[in-house]
Amino acid sequence: MIITQAQLEWVKPPQQTRSQQTFERLLDAAEAIIDEKGLEHATVAEIAKRANSSVGSFYSRFSDKEGLMRCVFERFTSQAIATTEAALSSERWHGVAIIDALETMIAFMLSVFNEKRALVSALNIRAAHDPSVSAFGQRFQHTISERTTQLFKERGEVLDHPDPGVGVFVAVGLCLSSIEARTIHGPNQNERLSDNVLCHELVRMCVRYLGLGDRLADHDHVASQAAPPIN
Amino acid sequence: MIITQAQLEWVKPPQQTRSQQTFERLLDAAEAIIDEKGLEHATVAEIAKRANSSVGSFYSRFSDKEGLMRCVFERFTSQAIATTEAALSSERWHGVAIIDALETMIAFMLSVFNEKRALVSALNIRAAHDPSVSAFGQRFQHTISERTTQLFKERGEVLDHPDPGVGVFVAVGLCLSSIEARTIHGPNQNERLSDNVLCHELVRMCVRYLGLGDRLADHDHVASQAAPPIN
DNA sequence: TGTACATCAGTGAACGCGCGTTCACTGATGTAC
DNA sequence: TGTACATCAGTGAACGCGCGTTCACTGATGTAC
Numbered sequence A, B: 001m002i003i004t005q006a007q008l009e010w011v012k013p014p015q016q017t018r019s020q021q022t023f024e025r026l027l028d029a030a031e032a033i034i035d036e037k038g039l040e041h042a043t044v045a046e047i048a049k050r051a052n053s054s055v056g057s058f059y060s061r062f063s064d065k066e067g068l069m070r071c072v073f074e075r076f077t078s079q080a081i082a083t084t085e086a087a088l089s090s091e092r093w094h095g096v097a098i099i100d101a102l103e104t105m106i107a108f109m110l111s112v113f114n115e116k117r118a119l120v121s122a123l124n125i126r127a128a129h130d131p132s133v134s135a136f137g138q139r140f141q142h143t144i145s146e147r148t149t150q151l152f153k154e155r156g157e158v159l160d161h162p163d164p165g166v167g168v169f170v171a172v173g174l175c176l177s178s179i180e181a182r183t184i185h186g187p188n189q190n191e192r193l194s195d196n197v198l199c200h201e202l203v204r205m206c207v208r209y210l211g212l213g214d215r216l217a218d219h220d221h222v223a224s225q226a227a228p229p230i231n
Numbered sequence C, D: 001t002g003t004a005c006a007t008c009a010g011t012g013a014a015c016g017c018g019c020g021t022t023c024a025c026t027g028a029t030g031t032a033c
Helices: A017-037 A044-050 A055-061 A065-087 A098-115 A117-127 A131-155 A164-185 A195-210 B017-037 B044-050 B055-061 B065-087 B098-115 B117-127 B131-155 B164-185 B195-210 B217-221
Strands: none
Touching (some): A017 A044, A017 A117, A044 A055, A065 A098, A098 A117, A098 A164, A098 A195, A117 B164, A131 B164, A164 A195, A195 B195, B017 B117, B044 B055, B065 B131, B098 B117, B098 B164, B164 B195
């Protein structure tokens, strides 16, 4: 992991490759514990133990526990952004109907968020108290919006919205926040809405809200080149 | 406060009016502390102190701290539902254009969530670990959906959606989760989207996604009887 | 090339603090006769 | 109506536990000459 400028505030920069490795093992351990046992089990002692390290070693790498948490979530966000950017590259969707592209991507988001349920949930919890963690989520939304707008432009899609930039930003925000809510609260609660139905409805929402093409009517019956799998 | 059956699992039922009063003072104190100082300051000792009660008294009212929390959030949800139901009564919106009605209600939601920021945020955090708290949010969404569907029906609105029930449910969910996200992360982050713009866009989304009337085009220029203030 | 020294990295027991919960006790309220 | 007793309500010091953080010390790595 490359250490960014932002991190330097919460991290004591490692000087040897040995400490660089411990640094990353600590990050991995923290993420693994959050993922398997939840945020509240990710104590400093447990993280150090899992990383085959020690508590003292932990504190010579991070200024405090919060520093580690920020690093974990920063890395997580960076990975999420990288994955999404790859998924949104225009070549990938060449020849695929916009509706199928949307459906594939939203379904992908749903499954990824679900897999990383604990991390998403933990990020949300910390974001409520730590603005710098909150900013990670914003960065994510912002990046996706930009890329999507670009994708639409490259495809020559015309949006029926007074300010297409705002429109896409809002649409992305709506998708993300609803997926996030579903991830956190679990789908078990309302049997009324399966993952598939939710996905389908989010696509409908995007298409109609943004005025994408004039495919409103035949939304349910579109056939086009098959969408490529993501990842 | 009337004690419901659900609560009996986490509450020791009071026998005298005196203890009933302490019960409510404890609830009020907890809510006030969460509101003013945040969830992490709401310790048993502090709650008891603020309620002019004692720790021991606390534990003769509640089975444990979690019991109190559930009661706080149950009460909060009930109040939210009651307020919303009143706001959604059909008489209130007689003669008001559906778009203005939506805009007024969404703006109202935005301001209420913002006022109760700390409580909303705390409920969300606990919901991640306690399904029974999570269910409160679902109940809220469900009630609003039902009432909105009813309101549409009474007004003779025709929805352009294969399953209007699902459509309204999803639309309400989208509005709530985005407002919630904004409440938790704070609007400070993205200067790009003011409360007003977000509200306007949510209305646009509802109108278009649900195919409400054929007012898509003149959304920005509708004039109708003024919407009544809520509360 | 080898030795001396400085700096970096790692260790884990010990500390301190905060918080949820318990418990022995006092006071208040209701009830039976 | 008054007294005795049982039950309910309230009190706050004390307990125990977990967790973040520190610190005195050992070992590893790099560097100057």
